[in-house]
Amino acid sequence: MTDGVAPPGNERPEGEPGWYSRVTGVGSSIRQATVIPALALVSALIIGAFIIAVTDVDTIRIWGDDPGEAFRLTFSGIADAYKALFVGSFGSIRAITETLYAATPLIFAGLAVAVGFQAGLFNIGANGQMHIGGMAALWVGFSISVPAFVHIPVALMAAIVAGAIWGGIAGLLKARTGAHEVITTIMLNFIALYLVDYWLKSSVFQQPGRNDPISQPAAESAQFPTLIGNYRLNIGFLLALAAVWFVWWLMYRSTVGYEFRAVGANPSGGKYAGMSVAWIYVSVMAVSGGLGGLAGANQILGLEPYRGLSNFAGTIGFDAIALALLGRSHPIGVLLAGLLFGALRSGGREMQGAAGIPIDLVLVVQALIIVFIAAPALVRAIYRIKAPDQDGGTTVSTGWGT
Secondary structure, rough: OOOOOOOOOOOOOOOOOHHHHHHHHHOOHHHHHHHHHHHHHHHHHHHHHHHHHHHHHHHOOOOOOOOHHHHHHHHHHHHHHHHHHHHHHHOOOOHHHHHHOOOOOOOOHHHHHHHHHHOOOOOOOOHHHHHHHHHHHHHHHHOOOOOOOHHHHHHHHHHHHHHHHHHHHHHHHHHHHOHHHHHHHHHHHHHHHHHHHHOOOOOEOOOOOOOEEEEEEOOOOOOOEEEEOOOOOOOOHHHHHHHHHHHHHHHHHHHHHHHHHHHHOHHHHHHHOOOHHHHHHHHHHHHHHHHHHHHHHHHHHOOOOOEEEOOOOHHHHHHHHHHHHHHHOOOOOOOOHHHHHHHHHHHHHHHHHHOOOOOOOHHHHHHHHHHHHHHHOHHHHHOOOOOOOHHOOOOOOOOOOO
């Protein structure tokens, strides 16, 4: 399977992409991971503009009396809203750093979900993996006293191992019992959430002198150093970029990644080719869990007050599902999607303050993006784009010879 020979029965005429080329990604382009999401974003912004217009009740009232003035006010309101969104995301050094800061945990968690998607597994457990990995990093963060160049890597390794074990549980259950990973990862999310609440009230983690679920802070040597002056952007973003590169290398340049995607394309075919499907399920979920653990470590070691709180992962693990869909499960696509969502988060606050647009509109735009991503045929129809198999592109196949 790794010597460049396609599986029996997958022979295709010369020049026509088959199962082997689809799974290995031979001849694939980043364009396939970016064009449809980019057009989905454009479509979402257009509909978002329409929503801004129809929710401006004062302007709607004058359409019948003075359409010209009403049109000017409507256009001005839409322009002000999107200008504020852009300024709040990229209009200054602080805005850019806040965008990158907000994108960092989303990139980690998005990669965790994307790895599972590529292997045919739906990892909804990123939140639980973040909680377990973050608590492991926190424990290392305050329990040992070593220099920062040792402390931070050890804490990160603890987060990766803890997250990998937590994710691997779901993979093991699927491999040994056939339990669906959607169900097991959802249940593991709840277990992790309440375990964290229990740990935060224990003598091991709890802040001395307090009765509420708040931990003692990580030592200064374990806290992520900032990259630029007094801005919040820290080395977590550089670690996220390293994770993007690692996932790209793992999935498209390593034998293990090839097997992940081959089993994702068709488990029966992978088994026929001699791959251990059960081992791959466990490994995929462990890798996903390790990335989720890194996201959790970022929320503890890279976010003030550098301590554990109840549900410190928030909704990041669930936002990661949308992120992986938007990025088409490609690491570069996940990076771009993470930057987009980070920009929407940081710019949404400016849009609310400067233009008087509710922050909920940002969530509406995100939801619209997901809707268009979930219906790529609709986007192709709107913008008259040929499907991948029509324009010579390649995608991961869903079966042998299809």
